Amino acid sequence: xxxxxxxxxxxxxxxxxxxxxxxxxxxxxxxxxxxxxxxxxxxxxxxxxxxxxxxxxxxxxxxxxxxxxxxxxxxxxxxxxxxxxxxxxxxxxxxxxxxxxxxxxxxxxxxxxxxxxxxxxxxxxxxxxxxxxxxxxxxxxxxxxxxxxxxxxxxxxxxxxxxxxxxxxxxxxxxxxxxxxxxxxxxxxxxxxxxxxxxxxxxxxxxxxxxxxxxxxxxxxxxxxxxxxxxxxxxxxxxxxxxxxxxxxxxxxxxxxxxxxxxxxxxxxxxxxxxxxxxxxxxxxxxxxxxxxxxxxxxxxxxxxxxxxxxxxxxxxxxxxxxxxxxxxxxxxxxxxxxxxxxxxxxxxxxxxxxxxxxxxxxxxxxxxxxxxxxxxxxxxxxxxxxxxxxxxxxxxxxxxxxxxxxxxxxxxxxxxxxxxxxxxxxxxxxxxxxxxxxxxxxxxxxxxxxxxxxxxxxxxxxxxxxxxxxxxx
Numbered sequence: 001x002x003x004x005x006x007x008x009x010x011x012x013x014x015x016x017x018x019x020x021x022x023x024x025x026x027x028x029x030x031x032x033x034x035x036x037x038x039x040x041x042x043x044x045x046x047x048x049x050x051x052x053x054x055x056x057x058x059x060x061x062x063x064x065x066x067x068x069x070x071x072x073x074x075x076x077x078x079x080x081x082x083x084x085x086x087x088x089x090x091x092x093x094x095x096x097x098x099x100x101x102x103x104x105x106x107x108x109x110x111x112x113x114x115x116x117x118x119x120x121x122x123x124x125x126x127x128x129x130x131x132x133x134x135x136x137x138x139x140x141x142x143x144x145x146x147x148x149x150x151x152x153x154x155x156x157x158x159x160x161x162x163x164x165x166x167x168x169x170x171x172x173x174x175x176x177x178x179x180x181x182x183x184x185x186x187x188x189x190x191x192x193x194x195x196x197x198x199x200x201x202x203x204x205x206x207x208x209x210x211x212x213x214x215x216x217x218x219x220x221x222x223x224x225x226x227x228x229x230x231x232x233x234x235x236x237x238x239x240x241x242x243x244x245x246x247x248x249x250x251x252x253x254x255x256x257x258x259x260x261x262x263x264x265x266x267x268x269x270x271x272x273x274x275x276x277x278x279x280x281x282x283x284x285x286x287x288x289x290x291x292x293x294x295x296x297x298x299x300x301x302x303x304x305x306x307x308x309x310x311x312x313x314x315x316x317x318x319x320x321x322x323x324x325x326x327x328x329x330x331x332x333x334x335x336x337x338x339x340x341x342x343x344x345x346x347x348x349x350x351x352x353x354x355x356x357x358x359x360x361x362x363x364x365x366x367x368x369x370x371x372x373x374x375x376x377x378x379x380x381x382x383x384x385x386x387x388x389x390x391x392x393x394x395x396x397x398x399x400x401x402x403x404x405x406x407x408x409x410x411x412x413x414x415x416x417x418x419x420x421x422x423x424x425x426x427x428x429x430x431x432x433x434x435x436x437x438x439x440x441x442x443x444x445x446x447x448x449x450x451x452x453x454x455x456x457x458x459x460x461x462x463x464x465x466x467x468x469x470x471x472x473x474x
Contacts, residue, residue, distance in 0.1 A: 017146035018260030021153040028160050029253050030317050032173070033246065035164055038321055042242030043112055044170055045249035047119045049233035054099045055123035056226045058091050061219030063134045064350060065211060070138045077135060081192070082199040083207050084131050092124050106238065111170075118174035125181040132188035135196060144191050152184035217359040218350065224362035228369035228392050232385040235373045240381050248382035250318050251310075251328035258302055258336045262295050262343040284351065285409045291344045292411060297420045297459065299340035301450045304428045305443065306333035312439050324382070331386040338393040345400040352408055361399045365392050423453035 033041040062084045070077050099120040103113050133145040159176040193199070233252075237245045306313065310329040314322055349358050369392040376384025405411070427450045434442055454460070 013142040013146040017149040020150045022257040024153045024157045026257050028157050033318050038243040038246035042245035045245050046237045047115045049230040051120040051123050052230050054095050056223050058088050058127040061215035064218045065215040066134050077197045086203050115170045122177040122181050129185045129188045132192045148187045152180045156180035217356045220359035221362045224366040227366040239377050244382050247324045250322045250325040255332045262340045288348045293416050295340040299337040300420050300424045303333050303337045304424045308431045328382050328386050342397050365396050419457040419459040423450050
């Protein structure tokens with residue numbers, strides 16, 4: 001199996017897992033929204049967003065550092081795995097206590113606080129599973145991560161639906177989430193210890209100190225990134241109430257369903273990129289250019305579809321009660337394209353060891369996002385939060401692109417964007433003319449037309465076609 005085919009195999013495994021998880025999670029969210037209403041769905045969305053802001057501090061950049069360093073020297077796998085697990089065990093009570101204090105200081109009612117406590121436990125348990133899963137990625141065996149992730153998501157969905165249909169509430173649903181995370185962790189532990197490496201519970205404080213300087217800037221990037229993607233939900237809850245949070249997250253959940261695509265694509269490539277940094281700069285440039293191109297070609301038609309057909313999607317999935325979510329989806333759909341581009345550039349910068357500058361930029365973006373939310377949410381409610389998200393990610397992309405262009409390689413962006421943009425414009429005109437027809441037929445027609453125009457305009461070069469032939473194993 002050549003390098004390209006190995007990348008495709010790993011990408012396919014991760015994509016299958018995260019696509020399945022996204023669909024299963026979206027299905028559960030839709031059932032919660034339709035069966036419980038916008039207020040309960042708002043509480044559920046708030047609890048996940050609020051605890052995510054705290055749970056991200058359990059990583060501190062070590063997931064990415066483990067992949068980058070162990071990909072270069074697999075003999076370090078046991079040391080990294082063991083010490084990262086020990087660090088998370090140390091941080092668990094600290095983070096959970098912070099969650100408890102914060103939600104009490106903010107004065108939320110008892111039912112909301114109890115749900116927050118349980119979802120905090122759920123996310124912190126998952127943080128241990130993540131350490132094992134990135135170890136699978138280092139050894140380029142993503143199929144293990146895929147299988148375990150899908151299994152846990154199926155448990156979460158099936159038991160979650162059972163709990164809801166039996167008339168129970170968010171507390172019981174949160175307990176189901178905790179059970180699924182425990183099973184996820186147990187399976188990860190068994191597979192990792194039997195197939196790859198066994199963790200040794202022997203802390204190396206010298207290792208903690210020496211790696212913290214490198215890991216922390218990467219961790220701050222994740223922390224700031226999660227702040228500006230979750231803080232809008234928290235601020236909406238504080239300023240506008242649970243129903244508005246439900247409307248906003250009904251739209252945002254549809255957008256989030258597409259975010260695993262660049263995440264998985266770049267995660268599968270990251271070990272290769274980290275190796276290229278030390279062995280082949282030209283190859284790293286090629287990976288960067290191709291990744292940006294393919295992700296843009298994939299992301300742009302998704303945005304056009306979601307923008308023009310937002311009312312069809314919202315009413316189909318959530319019902320008339322969530323009609324206010326339509327405008328939010330039309331705005332937030334552009335986050336798909338922005339995130340596709342941003343994530344590609346972020347991984348290139350990490351490969352170039354520019355994590356310190358990334359962290360500084362992400363911190364500024366988080367601050368800008370909070371200020372925008374403070375300014376826009378009071379007069380415009382959830383629409384203001386959506387606009388703040390788009391402005392923030394546009395700023396991030398502009399700054400990331402500037403750094404890469406000055407220190408490494410400047411993409412010919414115009415050359416990459418023009419043909420997909422023409423294809424999307426033609427596709428959009430056709431969607432607008434037939435948007436009252438059967439939704440599935442409209443989507444199929446739009447996708448077919450988009451691909452046909454890409455073919456006519458030769459959006460894919462001979463190098464691209466050669467790469468696709470390698471992927472197919474010819």
